[in-house]
Amino acid sequence: MVVHDSLIDLVGGTPLVRLRRLTAGLAATVLVKPEYLNPGGSVKDRAATAMVLAAERDGVLAPGGTIVEASSGNTGIGLAQAAAVRGHRIVVVLPDTVAVEKLDILRAYGAEVVTTRASLPREHPEHVNRLARRIAAETPGGWFADQYDNPANPTVHHATTGPEIWAATEGRVTHLVAGIGTGGTISGTGRYLKEVGPVEVVGADPATSVYNGGDGSPFFVEASGHYRHTDTVDDTWPLSYHREVVDRIEVIDDRESVLTTRRLAREEGLLVGASSGLAVAAALRVARGLGPQHTVVAVLPDSGRAYLSKYHSVGWLRRLGFLDDDRSGLLADAGAPVHTVTTRTPLGEAAALAAGPARDQPLVPVVLPGRSPRFATAVSEVLGALDPAVLTDGAARRDPATPVGELADPAPVAIGTGETAQEALACLDAAGGAHALLLRDGRLAGLLTRAALVARAAAAAR
Numbered sequence: 001m002v003v004h005d006s007l008i009d010l011v012g013g014t015p016l017v018r019l020r021r022l023t024a025g026l027a028a029t030v031l032v033k034p035e036y037l038n039p040g041g042s043v044k045d046r047a048a049t050a051m052v053l054a055a056e057r058d059g060v061l062a063p064g065g066t067i068v069e070a071s072s073g074n075t076g077i078g079l080a081q082a083a084a085v086r087g088h089r090i091v092v093v094l095p096d097t098v099a100v101e102k103l104d105i106l107r108a109y110g111a112e113v114v115t116t117r118a119s120l121p122r123e124h125p126e127h128v129n130r131l132a133r134r135i136a137a138e139t140p141g142g143w144f145a146d147q148y149d150n151p152a153n154p155t156v157h158h159a160t161t162g163p164e165i166w167a168a169t170e171g172r173v174t175h176l177v178a179g180i181g182t183g184g185t186i187s188g189t190g191r192y193l194k195e196v197g198p199v200e201v202v203g204a205d206p207a208t209s210v211y212n213g214g215d216g217s218p219f220f221v222e223a224s225g226h227y228r229h230t231d232t233v234d235d236t237w238p239l240s241y242h243r244e245v246v247d248r249i250e251v252i253d254d255r256e257s258v259l260t261t262r263r264l265a266r267e268e269g270l271l272v273g274a275s276s277g278l279a280v281a282a283a284l285r286v287a288r289g290l291g292p293q294h295t296v297v298a299v300l301p302d303s304g305r306a307y308l309s310k311y312h313s314v315g316w317l318r319r320l321g322f323l324d325d326d327r328s329g330l331l332a333d334a335g336a337p338v339h340t341v342t343t344r345t346p347l348g349e350a351a352a353l354a355a356g357p358a359r360d361q362p363l364v365p366v367v368l369p370g371r372s373p374r375f376a377t378a379v380s381e382v383l384g385a386l387d388p389a390v391l392t393d394g395a396a397r398r399d400p401a402t403p404v405g406e407l408a409d410p411a412p413v414a415i416g417t418g419e420t421a422q423e424a425l426a427c428l429d430a431a432g433g434a435h436a437l438l439l440r441d442g443r444l445a446g447l448l449t450r451a452a453l454v455a456r457a458a459a460a461a462r
């Protein structure tokens with residue numbers, strides 16, 4: 001009989017698969033490791049199972065204890081699976097930007113789910129990590145799994161993922177490409193491969209992630225990269241990320257990650273999440289400079305089934321401006337560049353802007369202060385809007401030092417460059433607004449008036 005005692009005995013041992021169509025024209029071999037074939041559906045089964053077993057062994061997680069973790073979903077799912085098998089309770093704390101499918105999966109495993117705001121400084125008591133730590137401390141028998149700093153996370157990749165890749169390629173792997181979330185995957189796997197052969201380790205990182213020197217503003221690739229709120233004072237990096245293992249980083253913008261994710265499903269039959277698209281986009285770039293003697297291996301962390309409402313939804317892609325770029329000429333109607341103020345801009349300065357460079361704008365967006373002007377503002381960091389007329393009027397009557405954040409109206413509705421003018425108009429009317437933000441790649445690309453949308457919609461109907 002071939003029988004396993006429990007599902008967690010089946011974690012690991014994923015295969016390598018050759019990419020065939022996305023690699024057209026490339027001389028090097030590009031292989032992917034679909035970690036969604038793990039029983040819980042992601043690479044995180046490895047770290048989660050290893051952390052639980054180590055905690056039980058060390059006596060910090062007693063029988064019938066409560067596992068608590070801060071997670072973008074997959075570690076929580078891996079832990080929930082282990083908790084069910086080992087007889088523990090589990091509480092998972094997640095940012096509110098996580099795909100809804102992941103919350104449902106966690107609940108289905110019997111996990112208690114706590115969501116908290118994604119855009120918070122690390123020092124905030126409700127920050128996902130702090131909140132999880134507090135819940136663990138306040139729960140009798142509580143144990144904080146702490147994937148960011150738990151050495152069992154990189155160690156399990158050194159013990160399993162690395163040797164699997166080496167064995168499956170019979171030592172022919174020359175490049176490892178992986179995203180960096182906690183850093184556990186790339187650090188452990190990369191360290192092993194460097195011990196056994198000359199392997200170059202390449203990190204794949206979203207453009208605005210702090211790991212590659214980005215400004216830390218939000219990006220759309222779930223569970224990869226490092227976000228930094230501008231009010232964060234002490235931005236500690238995870239101990240699971242061993243920077244010395246990573247030889248270089250390929251920076252991939254959200255559009256390339258998301259569109260590569262879509263291509264993987266349609267052209268290779270690999271239904272994966274966007275951190276897989278990120279890793280493959282980077283692997284293709286790496287492979288472009290290599291000859292036939294090279295073998296590039298990219299880790300695909302999870303399945304696309306958890307993101308049917310996001311990366312695999314045409315509506316979502318169009319609404320954020322990732323797909324069908326400028327389908328109705330909306331970009332041409334939107335004034336760009338958009339002049340913005342921050343919540344802390346003094347009224348006097350904002351009024352001068354409204355009377356000067358932003359004179360022709362229908363509104364002045366109010367954004368989170370402290371971001372690099374190199375990157376267009378992420379939609380979640382457009383915090384409000386101001387009427388230029390109100391600004392110039394108000395400046396005469398109020399203290400010009402007043403921060404405009406106090407005077408702002410809510411941010412108007414956002415529409416994407418992939419939407420038709422009719423769709424955009426319906427969306428604006430449903431929200432009852434007169435103006436809209438126009439998004440490209442989930443970032444502020446322009447401003448639209450209702451009048452411009454009406455004209456576009458009428459032209460399209462003709």
Ligand SMILES: Cc1ncc(COP(=O)(O)O)c(C=O)c1O
Pocket residue numbers: 042044072073074075179180181182183184185186222223224273275276301302
């Ligand atoms: C979908 C997905 N991609 C990438 C990662 C990053 O892996 P690691 O934390 O090992 O760096 C994670 C980790 O949670 C993940 O869930």
